Amino acid sequence: MFSILAAKPKSSARNKTGSWRSTKMPRLLKKECINCGLCKFVCPEGCISGSEKNQYSVDSEYCKGCGLCAYICPKKDIEMIENKPEKSNSSEEAEKDKGVGK
Amino acid sequence: MKKFIEGSYAMAEAAKLCRPGVIAAYPITPQTHIVENLSQFIADGELDAKSVNVESEHSAASCVLGAQAAGARSFTCSSSQGLILMSEVLFCIAGMRLPVMLVCANRALSAPINIWNDHQDSIAVRDAGWIQLYAENNQEAVDLIIASHKIAEDPKVMLPAMVCVDGFILTHGMEVVDMPDQKDVDNFLPAYDPPYKLDVDNPMSFGLLGTPDVYQETRYAIQKTLEDVLGMIPEVGKEFGDKFGRDSLRLVEEYKTTDAETILVAMGSVCGTIKDVVDREREKGNKVGLLKIVSYRPFPKEVVKSALKSAKHVGIIDKDISLGSDGALYSEIKSLLPSDQKVSGFIAGLGGRDIKLNSVENIIKMAREEENSCKFVDLNKDILWDKFKTI
Ligand code: SF4
Numbered sequence: 103m104f105s106i107l108a109a110k111p112k113s114s115a116r117n118k119t120g121s122w123r124s125t126k127m128p129r130l131l132k133k134e135c136i137n138c139g140l141c142k143f144v145c146p147e148g149c150i151s152g153s154e155k156n157q158y159s160v161d162s163e164y165c166k167g168c169g170l171c172a173y174i175c176p177k178k179d180i181e182m183i184e185n186k187p188e189k190s191n192s193s194e195e196a197e198k199d200k201g202v203g204k
Numbered sequence: 205m206k207k208f209i210e211g212s213y214a215m216a217e218a219a220k221l222c223r224p225g226v227i228a229a230y231p232i233t234p235q236t237h238i239v240e241n242l243s244q245f246i247a248d249g250e251l252d253a254k255s256v257n258v259e260s261e262h263s264a265a266s267c268v269l270g271a272q273a274a275g276a277r278s279f280t281c282s283s284s285q286g287l288i289l290m291s292e293v294l295f296c297i298a299g300m301r302l303p304v305m306l307v308c309a310n311r312a313l314s315a316p317i318n319i320w321n322d323h324q325d326s327i328a329v330r331d332a333g334w335i336q337l338y339a340e341n342n343q344e345a346v347d348l349i350i351a352s353h354k355i356a357e358d359p360k361v362m363l364p365a366m367v368c369v370d371g372f373i374l375t376h377g378m379e380v381v382d383m384p385d386q387k388d389v390d391n392f393l394p395a396y397d398p399p400y401k402l403d404v405d406n407p408m409s410f411g412l413l414g415t416p417d418v419y420q421e422t423r424y425a426i427q428k429t430l431e432d433v434l435g436m437i438p439e440v441g442k443e444f445g446d447k448f449g450r451d452s453l454r455l456v457e458e459y460k461t462t463d464a465e466t467i468l469v470a471m472g473s474v475c476g477t478i479k480d481v482v483d484r485e486r487e488k489g490n491k492v493g494l495l496k497i498v499s500y501r502p503f504p505k506e507v508v509k510s511a512l513k514s515a516k517h518v519g520i521i522d523k524d525i526s527l528g529s530d531g532a533l534y535s536e537i538k539s540l541l542p543s544d545q546k547v548s549g550f551i552a553g554l555g556g557r558d559i560k561l562n563s564v565e566n567i568i569k570m571a572r573e574e575e576n577s578c579k580f581v582d583l584n585k586d587i588l589w590d591k592f593k594t595i
Pocket residue numbers: 127128144145146147148149150160164165166167168169170171172
């Protein structure tokens with residue numbers, strides 16, 4: 103008998119780990135941004151994207167709410183707000199991830 | 205062909221007969237001769253395998269894990285501190301369902317440092333999900349190495365197997381061993397063809413994150429598979445027996461137990477000594493028998509229960525102890541038997557202390573008298589004190 107054993111590349115992206123987020127989440131104010139890219143660079147989850155002033159965004163499906171982006175922003179253009187709970191992996195999605203070679 | 209050889213040489217040759225693709229091990233007494241011989245076979249061109257020199261047993265286990273995942277039949281061996289240094293990876297190998305083969309030359313654990321035999325090392329990793337088989341002599345060790353590959357690599361099983369052999373007593377003992385022919389082994393054990401492996405054309409990862417949603421099922425799957433292995437051991441054992449003429453692969457061996465009033469239970473080389481005592485007792489008219497456990501994982505509960513059901517006294521000999529509780533075999537077997545059956549546990553032979561004929565005679569005597577759960581045999585009370593002392 104076997105259970106989940108192996109997975110194809112990128113399957114971990116199907117685990118919406120944003121469901122583990124702490125009690126805070128970042129909000130990008132998009133007012134003072136100077137496009138320094140520090141928030142994107144420092145994010146341990148690699149879930150900040152953007153390459154233009156005031157155009158950065160956070161992927162809340164993976165953000166853990168660690169607050170590093172807000173801490174590093176030289177323009178204080180990111181604030182930490184109360185966490186909005188995200189939907190966790192539905193059992194249907196978890197089912198899809200099962201099995202060798204999937 | 206029958207040969208008079210050292211146990212380690214015989215086991216190395218058995219491993220070679222299985223045509224491993226990758227061998228990685230770190231030297232530790234008393235296992236060293238096994239890998240030493242395998243390295244020699246490779247150097248002499250007798251074995252076409254990759255031998256990987258590693259810096260520790262943790263690396264050796266990691267190396268065979270990777271090699272097996274890449275689709276190579278892989279072999280390692282260890283003892284004592286080496287085996288427990290591997291222990292993290294041993295759990296991973298079973299969890300990733302990779303049928304690695306390991307020979308454990310059983311040796312006591314530190315401290316105090318002790319290079320001699322008992323079963324504490326393999327018992328300490330019994331919960332890892334490996335098949336664990338214990339050999340009584342070098343012939344059985346050879347046969348179990350070859351035969352257990354067949355079970356471990358079955359596409360329905362895919363679990364690692366550990367053949368446990370008593371350090372020095374078997375590894376360094378010279379015995380006549382009937383070494384199977386390569387042709388017959390090739391016939392019995394086809395090339396390793398795993399149902400899954402690491403493959404650049406079909407990339408996948410093993411050993412993933414298992415969240416609470418999925419982890420428990422992975423354990424259930426291993427448990428169910430090991431239960432199936434209980435049924436496969438006699439089947440594959442018969443196939444092996446038909447081909448090679450020996451019934452070494454079995455769940456247990458029942459030696460003169462049918463009418464026995466007192467049955468001793470043990471694993472490994474001490475069973476040879478016990479059989480001699482059983483014969484002597486039989487000559488005196490005492491109905492004594494031995495139940496030898498070959499398959500410790502999976503543990504054949506029903507077989508053990510039925511072998512012991514008519515015994516008046518059961519004496520279980522453990523060369524290991526779960527400190528603060530009892531011996532491993534004792535706790536396992538005691539829980540299977542009715543509470544009014546007289547079942548005693550004996551701790552003997554720790555750290556290479558010889559279990560002599562009269563030690564076994566004493567155990568039989570004690571098993572017939574009062575019931576004990578954890579009686580140490582042949583203790584030297586002169587070196588036990590209430591206060592700290594130096595020597
Ligand atoms: S809070 Fe942490 S995880 Fe979330 S976007 Fe900022 S740095 Fe990334």
